[in-house]
Amino acid sequence: MFLTVDRLTHVYLPGTPFAVTALREVSLTIGKGEFVGIIGQTGSGKSTLIQHFNGLLKPASGRILLEGREVVPGKGESPVALRRRVGLLFQFPEQQLFEETVLADVAFGPRNMGLTRGEAEARAESALQAVGLAAYQYADRSPFSLSGGEMRRAAIAGVLAMEPEMLVLDEPLAGLDPAGRQEVLQLIAALRRERGMTVVLVSHSMEDVARFADRLFVLAEGELKLAGTPEEIFTDVDSLERLGLALPQLAQLMHSLRRAGKNVPTGVFTIEQAKKAILAMWHEEKQKRV
Amino acid sequence: MIRATGLGFRYQNRGGQDTWALRDISLQIESGAFVALIGPNGSGKSTLARHFNALLLPGEGEVLVRNLSTSDEANRWRIRQLVGMVFQNPDNQLVASSVEEDVAFGPENLGLPGTEIRERVEEALALTGMTSFRQHAPHLLSGGQKQRVAIAGVIAMRPQYLVLDEPTAMLDPRGRQEVMETVIRLNRQEGITVIYITHFMEEALTAERLLVLSQGRLLLDDHPRKLFQQAQTLRALGLGLPDIPELVWELRAAGLEVPPAILNVDELAAFLCS
Numbered sequence: 001m002f003l004t005v006d007r008l009t010h011v012y013l014p015g016t017p018f019a020v021t022a023l024r025e026v027s028l029t030i031g032k033g034e035f036v037g038i039i040g041q042t043g044s045g046k047s048t049l050i051q052h053f054n055g056l057l058k059p060a061s062g063r064i065l066l067e068g069r070e071v072v073p074g075k076g077e078s079p080v081a082l083r084r085r086v087g088l089l090f091q092f093p094e095q096q097l098f099e100e101t102v103l104a105d106v107a108f109g110p111r112n113m114g115l116t117r118g119e120a121e122a123r124a125e126s127a128l129q130a131v132g133l134a135a136y137q138y139a140d141r142s143p144f145s146l147s148g149g150e151m152r153r154a155a156i157a158g159v160l161a162m163e164p165e166m167l168v169l170d171e172p173l174a175g176l177d178p179a180g181r182q183e184v185l186q187l188i189a190a191l192r193r194e195r196g197m198t199v200v201l202v203s204h205s206m207e208d209v210a211r212f213a214d215r216l217f218v219l220a221e222g223e224l225k226l227a228g229t230p231e232e233i234f235t236d237v238d239s240l241e242r243l244g245l246a247l248p249q250l251a252q253l254m255h256s257l258r259r260a261g262k263n264v265p266t267g268v269f270t271i272e273q274a275k276k277a278i279l280a281m282w283h284e285e286k287q288k289r290v
Numbered sequence: 291m292i293r294a295t296g297l298g299f300r301y302q303n304r305g306g307q308d309t310w311a312l313r314d315i316s317l318q319i320e321s322g323a324f325v326a327l328i329g330p331n332g333s334g335k336s337t338l339a340r341h342f343n344a345l346l347l348p349g350e351g352e353v354l355v356r357n358l359s360t361s362d363e364a365n366r367w368r369i370r371q372l373v374g375m376v377f378q379n380p381d382n383q384l385v386a387s388s389v390e391e392d393v394a395f396g397p398e399n400l401g402l403p404g405t406e407i408r409e410r411v412e413e414a415l416a417l418t419g420m421t422s423f424r425q426h427a428p429h430l431l432s433g434g435q436k437q438r439v440a441i442a443g444v445i446a447m448r449p450q451y452l453v454l455d456e457p458t459a460m461l462d463p464r465g466r467q468e469v470m471e472t473v474i475r476l477n478r479q480e481g482i483t484v485i486y487i488t489h490f491m492e493e494a495l496t497a498e499r500l501l502v503l504s505q506g507r508l509l510l511d512d513h514p515r516k517l518f519q520q521a522q523t524l525r526a527l528g529l530g531l532p533d534i535p536e537l538v539w540e541l542r543a544a545g546l547e548v549p550p551a552i553l554n555v556d557e558l559a560a561f562l563c564s
Binding site for chain 2: 042175275282
């Protein structure tokens with residue numbers, strides 16, 4: 001296991017009248033090279049959970065383990081190692097771009113890690129390459145002159161330049177247009193495919209997590225309510241509805257067809273799969289009629 | 291009625307060439323309509339929306355709101371009262387420490403008598419389904435609730451037009467649904483004209499008219515059921531189709547006679563079961 005979360009509880013403003021338990025006894029594991037999705041309504045604890053993944057928040061109780069070693073200051077695995085090995089991209093990360101050039105912005109993280117300017121810029125260039133912003137074209141531009149999708153990719157480059165092993169993305173597609181969403185999704189899929197990077201995707205889009213994630217975690221009111229493959233999660237329609245979450249559109253279509261007695265499979269999340277299922281159903285019914 | 295005639299607008303770039311954000315836009319939005327405005331990032335959607343309440347003024351051509359030209363400074367306050375705006379980020383639009391104070395902010399600034407203010411706040415809270423939250427602190431509400439408070443604040447100004455610029459971009463699915471339902475209710479029950487900017491094609495499908503902007507120009511203007519047959523054009527713009535119309539398109543290409551006007555899960559399920 002790359003990361004293990006063991007009975008994690010987090011309390012905001014502990015010991016005050018405003019204390020709020022944001023996470024309660026959450027346990028989960030994430031394997032190396034895995035692509036996991038985290039879903040749940042606003043306020044369900046998703047952001048609080050992922051901030052523990054790279055040590056920005058400390059558990060009130062429970063433990064975080066990095067490759068089996070507990071993360072504790074001074075003994076076990078150090079929080080600094082966690083910070084370096086897990087890259088976290090916040091929501092609307094383009095609001096955090098601040099340097100005068102794209103290259104300087106992306107190199108900021110590696111510089112802070114104590115690399116020389118040359119090393120940091122070399123890393124920044126290769127990170128820009130990885131997100132599809134050719135360095136020769138973008139390096140000297142102001143980050144504020146980029147389009148929405150480009151800014152988002154530049155922000156991802158800033159995290160990649162730290163060369164993390166696990167990438168945690170909090171709503172990386174919010175506010176992007178459909179083309180920008182595709183750009184960023186393809187990029188994330190490629191990072192995983194080509195570099196074996198471990199990816200955690202927090203998203204409100206059931207379509208995206210269903211298509212890309214190997215496993216899903218469903219949070220509600222600070223607790224882990226469901227865990228499983230997209231096929232398992234999106235077949236448990238009653239539980240999802242109780243948690244205020246919807247099925248992806250295509251899964252919803254398949255669910256309606258099954259309820260009407262049609263023979264279509266579960267685990268249908270792409271247009272291609274849906275087309276195949278419906279054509280098969282259609283031919284089967286035609287055969288019967290003949 | 292809002293009418294734009296030959297509208298063009300340029301942002302001034304420091305040093306460099308000015309770029310046209312809008313070019314030769316002519317359109318008419320009837321009272322009571324529900325219009326969705328879509329287009330890629332940078333296509334001019336927000337720029338166009340800001341012309342409807344005189345936050346931006348035409349560089350070329352003219353915008354009329356109920357026959358009042360936005361270019362005439364004397365009309366500006368009247369126009370801003372007629373056309374309310376709601377933006378993407380609810381946190382940037384909330385000003386007070388309780389929901390009802392927040393909603394009262396606009397009417398108070400109009401200098402209305404206290405009884406009138408109270409009446410308007412009541413009405414706006416009821417219309418957005420926020421009455422039971424009146425004493426709550428806005429910053430502790432969910433995203434969907436915050437956005438409904440922002441809408442209530444605008445409604446309390448009694449506008450005839452409501453322009454919403456990606457009001458659901460930062461919300462979860464439930465919040466998006468709350469906002470969508472509120473906006474539809476204001477349109478159908480109160481007759482408020484709605485101009486709704488969104489990147490979510492599923493939301494755009496609920497409108498009765500869909501405007502597509504590309505590079506500052508009005509590219510398409512039709513009923514969603516017709517527009518979605520223009521799959522190629524939308525794909526070329528990088529907008530693509532929502533899953534269900536896309537699937538309908540693919541099934542038709544495979545020889546299945548699915549009606550091209552089908553837009554949602556229920557319609558497609560009903561057809562496939564018939």
